[in-house]
Amino acid sequence: MKTGLTYEKLPPGFYRRPDVLMVAKELLGKILVTRWNRALTSGRIIEVEAYEGVVDRASHAHGGRRTARNEVMYGEGGIAYVYLCYGIHHLFNVVSNITDVPHAVLVRAIEPLEGIDTMLFRTGKIEPGPGLGRGPGNLTRALGISTAHSGMSLQDPRLFIATDDFKYDEGEVGSSPRIGVDYAGTHAQWPYRFFVKGHRGVSGPPKNNR
DNA sequence: ATACCGATTAACT
DNA sequence: GTTAATCGGTATA
Numbered sequence: 001m002k003t004g005l006t007y008e009k010l011p012p013g014f015y016r017r018p019d020v021l022m023v024a025k026e027l028l029g030k031i032l033v034t035r036w037n038r039a040l041t042s043g044r045i046i047e048v049e050a051y052e053g054v055v056d057r058a059s060h061a062h063g064g065r066r067t068a069r070n071e072v073m074y075g076e077g078g079i080a081y082v083y084l085c086y087g088i089h090h091l092f093n094v095v096s097n098i099t100d101v102p103h104a105v106l107v108r109a110i111e112p113l114e115g116i117d118t119m120l121f122r123t124g125k126i127e128p129g130p131g132l133g134r135g136p137g138n139l140t141r142a143l144g145i146s147t148a149h150s151g152m153s154l155q156d157p158r159l160f161i162a163t164d165d166f167k168y169d170e171g172e173v174g175s176s177p178r179i180g181v182d183y184a185g186t187h188a189q190w191p192y193r194f195f196v197k198g199h200r201g202v203s204g205p206p207k208n209n210r
Numbered sequence: 211a212t213a214c215c216g217a218t219t220a221a222c223t
Numbered sequence: 224g225t226t227a228a229t230c231g232g233t234a235t236a
Contacts, residue, residue, distance in 0.1 A: 049217070058217070069232060087230030089218050106217055137218050147231095180217055203218095 005042070005114060007031050007162035012155065015077035015096045020103040023077075023096045024050035025194050028173060031162045032092075032110055034143045039118045041143050043110030043133045044166070047195040047202045049178045051093070053102040058184035061102035072151040073102035080159060082140070082150040089137030090146045094154065094161070108136045108179070108193075110143075111201045119143070130201035172197055179204065 010030065017023055025048075033042040051059040053073075060070040060083070072081050073095055081093040081104055097103040110133035112119055119125075119132050119142040133139045140146065145159070154160050175191040182188050195202045195209055202209035 051217075060217085065233095067233070083217085084231060086216060086218050086228085088228080091217060093217085108217085135219070178217070183216080 005031075005164060007033075007164040009155065009160045009162050012076075012078045015094060015154070016098055017077075018097060018101075020050045020052055020096050020105065021192065023094075023103075024048045024105045024192070025173065027094065027105055027107070027161070028194060028196060029163075029166050029168045031113065031164060032107060032139075032143065033114075033160055033162055034145060035158050036144050039115065039144070041112075041115030041118050043112045043114075043139065043143070045107055045109075045161075046111050046133075046199050047107075047109035048193070049106040049108060050192040050194075051104045051106065052192070053097070053104075056184075056190075057187040058178060058181040058190075059102070059104070061104075070102070073104055074100050075151070077103075078154050080145075080149055080152045080154060082145060082147045084147050085137070090140040091136045092140050092143075092145050106136060107139065109134050109195070109201050109203050110139050111199070112142065130199075134201050135203040168196055174210065176208075179208075 027045050030045050053061050054064050061073050076099045077096040079095045081095050085091050093104040093106045112132045116128045123141050132142045174197040176193045178193045
């Protein structure tokens, strides 16, 4: 495949580690790739949030809740969990940890790399730029990800995460409480959101990336 | 059967 | 700074 970029798919072991915060932080700088019917689109991950399963009131799996929607969270690390939010937005998560430990990482923003034309077509936007991958609902639209892909393995050639050995330095990464989880009470204060400081592609107002 | 609500976004003032 | 849009998932009866 001609990509102009060289990168290598992350192995299953990356996702199956016990510390969801470590998995979340290390996903920053990795490349999220989709290839539906030969249309390749990709972007570098620049903002994520960790959801710590049964102990986390902000998680869909809090208290061991298990439904048709969130069932895939209980699968082995390395699969996609995609769900519909506000009736419109498809939110993409990476399931981590071992079977029956429902940890997940929400991908909130990417820096578009490949397939910009395809992303513009999918989003109906006219100008290329950070807006294409900024926000969890926007990036799934740009990459063509939907709830139909929930449960798909991230070893699939159509949907995977890869590394080109690029890494952000620790000093380039900021943390904050997660967005939009005020209903979770004190757990909403946990600093489980990680982002690239000062990056224009990070979601929310400018203060969100400081 | 029915009621409530959200891991958001864009378009406002 | 504020708010309307929008509908599947979930709980309750």
